[in-house]
Every structure is written in structure tokens, then in C-alpha cells.
Amino acid sequence: MNSKEITTQISQAANSLNLRKWDYGASFSNDYSVQVDKGEAKQLKASQKQILTIRVWNQSNLVGITTTSDISESGIKKALKQANIASDFGNKNESTEFSPLAKEPIKDKEVKKRSPVGIKKLLTLLREAEVKLIESHVSIKSVPYNGLSETFFERVYANSDGAFRSYSKSQAALYLYARAEEKDQKPRSSGSVKLGYGADDIDIESCIKEASNKTISHLNYSPIKTDKYLICFSPESFLTIINAFSSMFNARSIIDGVSLSNKNSIGEKLSTEALNIYDDGLHEKNISSTPFDGEGTPTKRLCLINRGRIENFIHSESTARIFNTTPTGHAGLGSKVSVSPDWIVVEKSEENFDLKTSLDHSTHEGEFVYIEELNAIHAGVRASQGSFSLPFDGWLYKNGKKISIESATVAGDIKYLLKNIVNIESSQEVTTSGISPHIWVDELSITGDA
């Protein structure tokens, strides 16, 4: 069945069950992936998946939901029946409606879709990448974590009010994680991830180079003394921390009482006036961009922090209604509709304000810690409390020299971190989760072994 046929099928089945109000989201995907081990194919995978999520409103306007991978006629009917039963337990405290924007026209955007290159080519490309990475340095002994994949998918949203949206696209991903070993030294590991619309779009050479350079740069390591340091966050690590605390901008989290913000936080000063943060799911560099969210609301660029102050929250249909505003295109279809950011863009405003613009990660000669990558986010972040304690990969810069930090954590509080931003470099870098420049923060605690 194609997406139009599924919509018709659901409509007919709903009619036969006397269900007047419904919507659904569906995704259909074909995935291909390969892994290698020292030149040999290790595991080759292909999968065909279909997921259908149906919501049904009962006569009391309470919502029930069911998710299934069975999109046969009987599967759809069963899903509608189950959703109808579940609607008896719908949330009486907070109503859910169709998004008022579910039928708004979506600005046409070029959809970049590639054809599959096939498993054999994926395997050849990955084998070659593995060899090149191992040959790039004598200490790199293996690439224990590697993979090259292609995904082709279609996503659909439709409702009983006549809304119907769909799009299809392709995406490919390459990850190379190398392991280096030297005599009497601990093994060191680092890697790189690159995305593209198809395998042929991925910059494999830069992935190899980045994985190699990062791994080698950690060979000369040393423990770090526990203390407070001037920190330079790489674009990737700063985006990681902003995403981890995105509940500050999330209306759902605010309503649920798990955010540091509240309904009146719009306008609250969080940081230097030089800081702007946007959520921009449609950004041209965002390979994972989606034109609409789980409720069919069009995706758009939204300013979250303007000149250091909270400007907007991200919303679903129901949270927008509670906040007396419009949905922002950040909803995930569920029994309880989730809200999450798409793609964060961090910018320096046009003026420098109070920034110490002399701080530049490539030229600064004083002591500082460069945080390349933050790890264990799920364990080390307490979003509702604002605190974090996270292991990281990085270097200590001291007396003009750079040495990899053996094992350490950085700890602090997100509001303290934002308030203590002392520089935002001018040049932005594109990562897999957004765009950001290097960000400098004063006086964060580092725990090391020394």
C-alpha cells in the first residue's frame, strides 16, 4: 500500500467503526548497512520497516493511540480499535487537537534524494576507508567501530480533517572510530562521523583524516590536576550541552515542571548579549531536515535566545494553546505529544559587547582546557536541576603546548556556564547536530586523576 492508499484504508476502517476524528503518522524505510573488520566484511544488514501510529478521538474528545508495524487491512482495523479503547484513558486534564497549521502550505524546498548504491559498493567504500585509516599512522592498529549505511524513507501525516503531507528522502552515514596503541601506553581512541544524502555525497577522505588526526592527537596524554579552568568548547561539545539542556526552551518540559524555565521566562537574561541561539530544522546544512513535525505542523526557524535573553519556546499544538501562541513544528506524535528541538544554530551577534575577542582557540597562548567532545550525556546531565558532570575528550593547552587529557570530567551548572561565556568566536562550524562557533567559558570545574 502507498501512503494515499493507507489514508483511504484508515478512513474506511474508521468509518466502519464509527470513529469520526483520527490522525496518523507513518514511516516506511529501507536501510542498508555494512561493518568491516580488518578488510573483511563483518556484518551486512538490510531492513525493511514500516511503523504506523494512529490517534483516535472519542465522543468525549479524549485521545487514544496505538502504534503498529502491521499495516495490513486487519492490522489497521485492530490499531483503530485499540486506539479507541485507549481513548477511554485519554488525558482529561489537557486536551489535544489537530494542529491548526496541519493544512498550511509548506514552502517548496528541493528534496535531495539519492538512489541506493548497493551493499557491494558500501562494502568497498568502507573497506578502503578502513585501510586508509590504519595506514595513516603506525600507531593506529584497528578501527573497532565502523559503519557505512544508507537509509531511504518516506514519512506521512494525515488526519480526518483532510490534512495530508508526505515527503521522502535519503540519508547516508559513515562513522570511523580508530584505536591507537603504543608501547607502555594506554590505548587511545577517537573518531569521526559524516552524513550525506547518499553514500556518494559523504566526504570519506575528510572522515578518515579527522578520525586519524583526532586519534593521533590523543597519543601523548597526561592526567590533569583537579581545579577550575578557562574552557574552550568545540562547536560540537557546545551544541551537545545546549541540546542536553534544551528543556529550558521546551514548553512541554515547562508544563511538566522539569524545566529550569517557567511560563514567565520569556525575556529572562541567560547570557552575554552577544549570544544568539536558533532552532532551524530547515537549515540548508541540516541533512536530516524534515518539512513538518509529527502533528503536521510545518518546520521553521525559531529564535530561542536573542541577545542573551530567552525569546521563544518550542511548542506542540497543545502546549501552544496553553501558552496562547501557535505551534512551532517541534511535536512528536504520541499519546502524550513530545516536544524536542530540531537543529541548533549558535551565532555571535553583530556587536562584540563584553566579549574577550582575543581568545581564539588556534592562537591563544595562555592556559586553557579545550573540550573536543562530551560523553555520557544520559548519565551526567540533570536537566531538571541544571547541573552536569560529564567525561570529555580534550586537551590542556599550557605554555604553548597541547597535551591530551587522560581521563577527566567537567562539572557545573548550565545557567552558570551561560552567564560565564567570555567569548564567542566568529567562525561557525557545521556538525551533525547543528552549527556553532567555539565558545569560551571561564571557571568551570575539571576533575582529573592528577
Add this chain to the structure above:
Amino acid sequence: MLSSQIKSNEIVFGCCNKDLLEEIIYYGIGLGADFVEIFIENTDNSSVLAEEDFITSVSPSFGRGAGIRIFKDKKDGFVSTNDLSKNGLMRSVSQAIEMLDITDVKKREEFNGLNKLRDYSLSKKKWINEVPSIHEISEKLLLSTNSLKKNNKIIARKGSYSRNLQEVIIASSDGTYACDIRLHQTVGLNVIANDAQYRSSGSRRFGSSGRPNEFRLWDHEKAANDVFESSMNMLYADYVDAGQMPVVLANKFGGVIFHEACGHLLETTQIERGTTPFENKLNEKIAHESVTAIDEGISEGSFGSLSVDDEGMEPEKSVLIKDGILKKFISDRAGELRTGHKRTGSGRRQNYSFAAASRMRNTYIAKGDYSKEDLINSISDGLYCKSMGGGSVGATGQFNFAVEEGYLIKNGKLNSPVKGATLIGEAKEVMPKISMCGNDLELAPGFCGSISGSVNVTVGQPHIKVDSITVGGR
């Protein structure tokens, strides 16, 4: 003719699928596969969320699918599909054969048909009717969130329940033919407490396998008291000072550190990758002599227990470390093929869309001779980690775990609560420092995410003392 003997061109749960499965396997072997494995799954799940005094989410789901794995030499090709028709399954076999580039069909492996069905599901078919209804679950969850309403400092209360019923059929070209029904239920409680600038949270999770009545027996009052007390104890806690110090890790979920930092390094997938420091250490001392560690899938009702693993093998009790000596690795079919370590009934996967891999089940450090007080009394300056949060292990074995509820130890006594602590180390270095094990072994349920998806496990240990570890703080 019995309905169970009716032949079908599609997999039908509850019916005899032997002929169809054999045909698919013959087809794969005929195309040159060394080994063909078929894993078929039918699921019926539901989850309920209570927030404050309302049910805010009820989410049923159901689905079915098949995962087909073909081995040729030491390579494997895996294809998953929602199409359980004969044509769909054969197409998946062809796709896996094509991926592996198998062209030599002269040297064929033998397939002598499937063995007699090992049916582990017989006594379990009634479970679906015995589990609590959504109505029953909702009522009890609301009672539990109500029990968390103990003072005005509690600003958020949540109770969540999920039930997963999974029916599986496993067939492979070595004759393996088994079916099973698995039931997992889990319930969690979370609170956030707030007073002026102070904020804390508390959470606990409970879970079982194969016990339809378990949720009804769950003592929600006791659980709510525990979570409430934890959040209150931590509300005004100071941040811990960082440094090297001895620590006592509590029993139950304290075992997450052994699971993450050491257990994963004893899975054969880590040997295959060359990422475990224990690869060549079999029968060598890798831990303090007080440490004996076990991984098993047989404790009745435990969250990681199985009647049969996802490759059709009954789980065994594996003594991984005996008195500090490494005795065994956790192995699956691919692990045995590629590393030579015998299978342990540990081939596990989240669902049909993942190939099975060597995964832990119920993993714990065995009990020792000491009381909890003995361990604490032996420390003049250190940290007691009463409740652990999550953690992670890096590619080179370094681990990092958050302490959810911690207390300073001063002169052999528990002192003030502290927050913000993380434990940082490396299994190879920490295992020899576990010098005392308590006599109060207890298990706790959890979810473990790894190469073959998220699987149900239990972690566990008695109270243990680590002589020295890096504690991250501020």
C-alpha cells in the same frame, strides 16, 4: 485435521510453521549459505504514564516481523522484514545471500530438517489474560503518584508502567526449532523536589519477567517512601569535593558499574573488535580475590531471565570471575564462530530488526562475608554511594557513573549527603581494588543498550568497598 497442522504460506503464530520454515532454510542452504537462522516475533505491548493525579498517556502497540541471518565462513548477512509471507521470507534470504556475494553453490552444507519443536510457551499462553488491565494499572499508578505527595516541596510526581509480551519462533539449519513467550513488566517512580534555589530528584525502577501478577503485588507505598526520602535527603546536599577516595557502593543497582565497566568487556563481541583488555587473560587474575562474578539467565522472575535465548539455546549460569580469576566470556553463535568461546545461551536482541549478539542477562558480584557496617567502618574518609544513576564506558574501557544519592563517610560513620559526584575509572584498574564484599546481594532491573539494541537485564551486587577511585565533583 487439527488447526495446528494446517499448512500456510505465511507464518501463523500458534500454528505449526515447520514445513514453511524448513522450506526457507533449504532455500538458503541451496543457495550456498553455511548456516541459516530465522527469528520471528509477534509483540503486544502497552505502557501507561501517570503524572501528578492524572493518567497522561496510555500507549498500546503491536507488531510482527522476521530477522533472517545467513553465515558464510565468518561473515554474516542479516535482513529484517515485516513481511512474514513465504515470498517475503524467501526474498529476505535471497537478499542476504546476495549481500554476502555467495556464488559457489557446489559446496553445500547439509540440512536434515528441523528437530522436534521445543515449545517453551505452553504454560505461558494464558499470561496475556492474566496481566493487569489498563484500568487496573492506571488505578495503581495513580495511588503511587498520590503516595509521593508528602509535602509541598515535591513539585513533580510521575509513575510509569510498561508491559512487553513477545512471542518468538526460532529455527535454524542446525535443526534448532523452538518457540517461547516472554513477559516483562516494569514500573518506575520519579519525583522532583524544590525549595527556593535547591532542587533534587529521586527515582526507582522495579521489574520482573514471567510473572503476570507481579505488578499487583508491587508495594507502591514502600517504593514511594523510598523515592521521597531519597529526594528529601538530597535536596539541601552540598556538592562533593573531587578527589581520590575509598567508596562503598550499595547493593542492587550499584551493580551497574560492574555491568558497564567489566561485564561488557567480557562479551565476545569485544574480543571480535579487539577492544577488551581481558582478551588473553583467561585463567589469570583480573580482580581482587574477594570478587566472584556471575552472569546467568535462570533466576526465576528476574528481569534478565530467559527460557531460551534468541538463538534457540537454553541459558546457562556462567561464572565469569571466580575468586578474582577470569573463567569465562559471554558468548553467542557469532562469538563462538569468530573467537572460539563456547556459546553460553546469551545470544540476545531487542527485536527482529537486530541480529543477536553476546549480551549479559542477570549479572552480579556474588555475596561475601561482611556486613554493610563492616565496609563503612573500615573507611575514615570516603564516599557512600547509596543510589547510582546511569553511566557509560568509553571505547578504551574508561567508565563514568553518576551518583544519584551519596553520603560522605567520616571516621567509619555515614555523614552528610553530597550531590554531583561521579565515579571515574577503568575496569582493569578498579577490579583489583574491590577489597570487601558484603553479605547482602540483591538484584535490580535495568535496560542495557548495545550492538543488538536494548535488552532487559538485571544488575546486582552486595555492598562492596573499592579501596580508591576518582570521584568527580566541583
